[in-house]
Amino acid sequence: MREFHAREEALDSEGYRAISKASVLALVLGLLSLLAPIFPAFWIFPVLGLLVALVALFQVNRAETNLVGRGLAVTGLLMALLFGSMGLARHYAHRAIINSQAEEFGTRWFGLLLEGSTLTAHQLVMDPKQRVPPNVILSEQYENDVQLQDTLTKFTSEELIQAVLANKDQVTFTLVDNLGHTRDRQTITIRQMYHVTFQEDGATRIVPLELHISCQFDKTSSQTYWTITDYREVSQVDNG
Numbered sequence: 008m009r010e011f012h013a014r015e016e017a018l019d020s021e022g023y024r025a026i027s028k029a030s031v032l033a034l035v036l037g038l039l040s041l042l043a044p045i046f047p048a049f050w051i052f053p054v055l056g057l058l059v060a061l062v063a064l065f066q067v068n069r070a071e072t073n074l075v076g077r078g079l080a081v082t083g084l085l086m087a088l089l090f091g092s093m094g095l096a097r098h099y100a101h102r103a104i105i106n107s108q109a110e111e112f113g114t115r116w117f118g119l120l121l122e123g124s125t126l127t128a129h130q131l132v133m134d135p136k137q138r139v140p141p142n143v144i145l146s147e148q149y150e151n152d153v154q155l156q157d158t159l160t161k162f163t164s165e166e167l168i169q170a171v172l173a174n175k176d177q178v179t180f181t182l183v184d185n186l187g188h189t190r191d192r193q194t195i196t197i198r199q200m201y202h203v204t205f206q207e208d209g210a211t212r213i214v215p216l217e218l219h220i221s222c223q224f225d226k227t228s229s230q231t232y233w234t235i236t237d238y239r240e241v242s243q244v245d246n247g
């Protein structure tokens with residue numbers, strides 16, 4: 008009994024200081040910040056961790072609160088800063104790589120049009136699962152496949168494609184801006200703005216073109232497929 012009362016007196020004495028709940032929460036959020044480099048949705052943890060850690064430090068530093076937990080709060084704060092920064096760095100590095108690869112793919116597609124390799128260019132606007140296998144001669148497949156012929160005719164009858172094919176030697180493509188990304192499961196769609204420049208009878212005509220390029224990862228084959236999913240003049244783009 009004496010020991011029990013002694014503990015109670017110790018707890019009630021001025022020397023006893025409780026641990027700040029905010030400090031404990033800051034540490035927990037700091038640990039959860041380990042997830043931040045994995046996916047942007049987890050960035051919420053370092054953001055909350057920073058805020059809670061600052062609140063905890065404010066509470067601990069106030070003499071009247073009589074709280075401890077500065078070490079926990081600082082640890083949570085540092086972890087939130089570290090892993091939050093790693094998440095941002097990884098995200099923007101990945102974004103830059105995707106933009107670069109999309110630009111290479113777009114340049115390749117434009118190059119095929121300018122070379123007159125219409126069949127190959129047409130393949131790159133098709134769903135990867137519907138494309139002609141690499142071991143099949145492309146021209147022969149088109150000659151024998153009515154459906155392919157129909158989709159090719161539709162492709163080459165588009166005004167922009169017609170203009171490019173008819174003026175191959177007087178057309179250039181210039182990347183102007185990366186407009187952003189959207190993600191749907193295993194597919195990332197990159198939107199890029201190009202200027203298509205036509206030299207016609209000594210005059211220059213520039214057509215702003217928004218190009219949509221998809222990067223699709225196939226878990227079954229562990230391969231990545233690139234596709235031109237859409238292209239349109241800016242005047243046709245819905246900015247709403």
